[in-house]
Amino acid sequence: MVAGSTTDGLRRVRAALRRGIPASWVAIAALFALVALPRSAIPLIDGDVYWHIRAGLEVLDTGQVPTEDSWSLVGDGMRWLSQDWLSNVLLGLGWRLGEIGPSVLSLAWSSLVVAALALLWWAFGLRRPETGWLGRIGWLTVGLIVAGPVLGVRVQVVDLTLATAVVLSCWGYLAWPSIGWLVALPTISLAWANLHAGWPLIFLVGGAIVIGEAADRVLKRRPPHNMLTWRQIALLGGALVVSIMPIAVNPSGLELYAYPLETSSIAAHRDFISEWQSPDPGTIVGQMFIVFVVVIVLPSLWIGRRTMRAADALVIAGMTVMIALGARFLLLAPIIAATAGLTLEPAISGTALGRRFSRPLARLGTARSGAFLNVVNAALIGIMVVAGLGVAWARASPTAQRELVADHMPVGAVDWITANDPGARPFNQYSWGGYLGLRRPDHPIYIDGRSDIYGDRPIREYANAVQLETDPQELFDRYAIDYILFPPNQPLSQWLEDSPIWQREYVDAIAAVWIRSNE
Numbered sequence: 481m482v483a484g485s486t487t488d489g490l491r492r493v494r495a496a497l498r499r500g501i502p503a504s505w506v507a508i509a510a511l512f513a514l515v516a517l518p519r520s521a522i523p524l525i526d527g528d529v530y531w532h533i534r535a536g537l538e539v540l541d542t543g544q545v546p547t548e549d550s551w552s553l554v555g556d557g558m559r560w561l562s563q564d565w566l567s568n569v570l571l572g573l574g575w576r577l578g579e580i581g582p583s584v585l586s587l588a589w590s591s592l593v594v595a596a597l598a599l600l601w602w603a604f605g606l607r608r609p610e611t612g613w614l615g616r617i618g619w620l621t622v623g624l625i626v627a628g629p630v631l632g633v634r635v636q637v638v639d640l641t642l643a644t645a646v647v648l649s650c651w652g653y654l655a656w657p658s659i660g661w662l663v664a665l666p667t668i669s670l671a672w673a674n675l676h677a678g679w680p681l682i683f684l685v686g687g688a689i690v691i692g693e694a695a696d697r698v699l700k701r702r703p704p705h706n707m708l709t710w711r712q713i714a715l716l717g718g719a720l721v722v723s724i725m726p727i728a729v730n731p732s733g734l735e736l737y738a739y740p741l742e743t744s745s746i747a748a749h750r751d752f753i754s755e756w757q758s759p760d761p762g763t764i765v766g767q768m769f770i771v772f773v774v775v776i777v778l779p780s781l782w783i784g785r786r787t788m789r790a791a792d793a794l795v796i797a798g799m800t801v802m803i804a805l806g807a808r809f810l811l812l813a814p815i816i817a818a819t820a821g822l823t824l825e826p827a828i829s830g831t832a833l834g835r836r837f838s839r840p841l842a843r844l845g846t847a848r849s850g851a852f853l854n855v856v857n858a859a860l861i862g863i864m865v866v867a868g869l870g871v872a873w874a875r876a877s878p879t880a881q882r883e884l885v886a887d888h889m890p891v892g893a894v895d896w897i898t899a900n901d902p903g904a905r906p907f908n909q910y911s912w913g914g915y916l917g918l919r920r921p922d923h924p925i926y927i928d929g930r931s932d933i934y935g936d937r938p939i940r941e942y943a944n945a946v947q948l949e950t951d952p953q954e955l956f957d958r959y960a961i962d963y964i965l966f967p968p969n970q971p972l973s974q975w976l977e978d979s980p981i982w983q984r985e986y987v988d989a990i991a992a993v994w995i996r997s998n999e
Contacts, residue, residue: 501857502846504613509861511617513868516597516624520590521872522632523881524582525888528929529571529633531914532564534921536572539565545731551917553905553926553959554938561732561932563677563739567635579878582633582885586876589633592641597624599644600818606648606655611825612838619821623814626772629765630755630810639678640811642668646685647815650716654689654705654789657712662719670726677739679727684798686720692791705789743932748939753910753931755808765810769803772813780820788823795819889915890991893965902985902995903962907955910942912965912991926959946972953981964994 524530531551539545545565549555562568574585597620604616631637645668653661665682672679693708693716695701708716728734743749749756759766777800781793799816802809829838874880885891890912897906897920904923908916913928927934927942945952948971956964966972968987976982976994986993 500854501861503857506857506860506864507617508613509864510868511620512594512597513865514871515621515868516594517590517868518871518875519624519628520593520631520637521586521876522590523586523876523884524633525884526632526634527889527911527914528635529585529914530889530918531928531930532568532635533571533575534914534918535562535565536568536570537575539569540572540576547732549930549933551925552913552928552930552934553924554942555927555930555933556924558933558935560930561735561739563673563730563732563736564635564675565731566674567638567676571633571635582881583873583876583878585633586881587872589637590631590872590876592637593624593631596641596644597814599641599648600814603644603648603651604818604821607651608822608825611821612829615821615825615829619817619825620814622772622776623817626768626813626817627811629768630808635676636678636808636811638675639672639681640814642672642675642678643681643685643812643815646682647818650686650689653712653716654708654791657708659715659719662716665719665723666726669723670729673727673730673736677736677743680740682723683720685795686716686723688794688798689791690717690720692789692794695790699790701786701790707789739932746931746936746939748936748943749931750806752939752943756806758804759807759810765807769810772817773800776817776820776824780823783827784823792819792822887990890965892988893986893991893993894919896986896993897963897965900985902993905960905962906965907959907961907963908965909967909991910939916965926961946970948972948975953979962996965991966994968992 534551535546545562546560547562549558549560570588571585574588575581577584600620600623601616604611604619627640646665649661649664649668665686669679669682672682690713693713694710696707697710697713701707727736730736732739759769761767761770777796780788780796784793796816796819799809799812802812803816829835890909894916897916905926906916906923907926910927911929913925917925917928927938931939941950941955944950945955946966952972952975955961964976964982966976967990973992977984981997982994983997984992984994
C-alpha cells in the first residue's frame with residue numbers, strides 16, 4: 481500500500497507535468513528554495529559545533545569513538561558517552577574540506593531543514609490531500625519562523641529531520657494503514673541512535689498515536705476520519721517495541737537507553753544553560769513562542785475538541801510543553817504547526833473569506849495548457865531556485881563565515897593566546913570552550929558544551945564563580961589556572977580588573993585575556 485500510494489503520487493506529478501506547470505509551483509519553490517534554504521544557512525556561530533567537529537576529527541584520526549574525557553580540566557577522566565559520534569564525524573569531514581568546509585557544513589545543515597519541511601509537506605498531503613497549496617505553505621512557514629532562533633549548524637537539527645521522518649511514517653500509517661509504513665521506524669531508530677540522542681521522539685510521536693487512537697475508540701469518539709482498528713493499533717505498538725532494539729546498536733551499547741534520562745536530570749541545565757531553560761518572555765524568542773501558542777496551538781485544540789484525533793492533540797500539547805520547558809525544543813515548532821494545521825485548515829477554508837478565495841487558489845494550483853505559461857512558470861521556478869542558492873551561499877560563504885564567526889567567537893583573543901602562549905591551563909567562557917579546544921587541541925580547556933559529561937557540580941561551580949556568588953579565586957587556585965579567556969564588561973571581568981592577582985594582556989570587543997601577575 482505504501483509503494484502504491486507513493487507510485488500514485490509520482491504518477492500524479494508526471495501527469496501534472498504533461499498537462500503543464502501550475503503557478504502554485506512557483507510559490508512552493510519559493511518556500512523551499514528562497515525561504516527555507518537561506519533562512520537556515522547560518523554560519524558556524526554556535527559554540528558547541530566546534531567541540532562536535534573536534535570529536536569527529538578524533539574519530540577520523542584514531543578510528544575510535546572517545547569514551548573518556550581528556551580535553552577539559554573539570555571533566556578529565558570522566559565517562560564520555562558520545563551519543564552523537566556519527567554526526568560529529570560528518571561535521572569533521574566537512575571541516576577537513578579546508579576554507580570552504582564551514583560553508584559546506586552550513587549548506588548541508590540547511591538542507592536538513594529543507595528536507596524536514598519537505599517530509600512534513602508530504603505527510604500533510606497524506607493526511608489531508610484536499611488541503612490547498614497555500615495552506616501547507618502557511619503552516620510550514622509559521623513553524624520555520626518559530627524554529628528559526630535554534631537553527632544553524634547544530635547537531636539538534638538532525639533531530640528535526642528524523643522527527644519529521646517519524647511523523648511521515650506515522651501519518652502515512654494513519655492514512656493508509658499498511659505495515660509498509662511501519663518498517664521505516666526501526667531503520668530511523670538505528671540511524672538516530674548514532675546521530676544524536678533525540679530518539680525518544682520516536683516513541684513520543686508513535687506512543688501518542690497508539691494512546692490517542694485507543695482513547696478515541698474507548699471513548700467512542702466519532703471524528704470525521706477512519707480510526708485505526710485495535711489490530712492496527714497493536715501493529716503500530718509492536719513496531720515501536722521493535723524500534724527499541726536498534727538503539728543498542730551504537731558504540732555505547734545499552735548505556736544509550738539511560739542517557740536521555742540522565743542528561744535531562746542535570747539540574748544545572750535548567751539553572752544556568754539558556755537553551756535548557758524556558759523561552760524568556762522578555763525576549764523576542766519568548767514573545768514569538770507566546771504568540772505561537774495563542775494564535776496556533778490553543779485555537780487548534782479548542783476548534784478541534786470534537787473532531788481532532790486525540791493523537792494529534794497529544795502531539796500538539798506534548799511538544800508545546802517541551803518547548804515551554806526548554807527553548808532548545810523550538811525545533812519542533814514545524815511539527816506542531818503542521819499538526820495544528822490539520823484542524824485549522826478546514827476551519828479557515830469553511831469561513832466566508834476562505835470560500836471566497838478557494839476558487840482563485842484552486843485555479844492557481846491547476847495546470848494550464850499553453851506553452852507560454854508553462855515556460856514562464858518554469859523560468860520563475862528556476863529563478864527561485866537559483867536566487868535561493870545564491871542568497872544561501874551569500875549567507876554562508878567563507879567571507880561571511882569569517883565575519884560572523886569573529887562577531888561571536890573569541891577569534892582575536894585565541895590568536896593572541898596562540899602567539900604568546902600564556903600557559904596550558906585556561907579558565908574559559910562556557911560557550912567558547914569548543915572553539916578554544918579546536919584551535920588549541922594540544923592543551924586542555926576548562927569547560928565546554930559537553931554538559932552531559934560534567935554533570936551538575938562542575939557546571940554549578942563554574943556558574944557560581946562567574947556570577948560572583950562564590951570566590952572565583954578558589955576555583956582558579958584549585959585548578960591552577962594560568963590564564964582566563966572571558967568577555968569584557970561582565971561581573972567576573974570587573975572582578976579580574978580589581979584583583980591584584982590577574983593582569984589583562986589582551987582585549988577587544990568580544991573577549992579579553994588575563995594572566996597571573998608576576999608581582
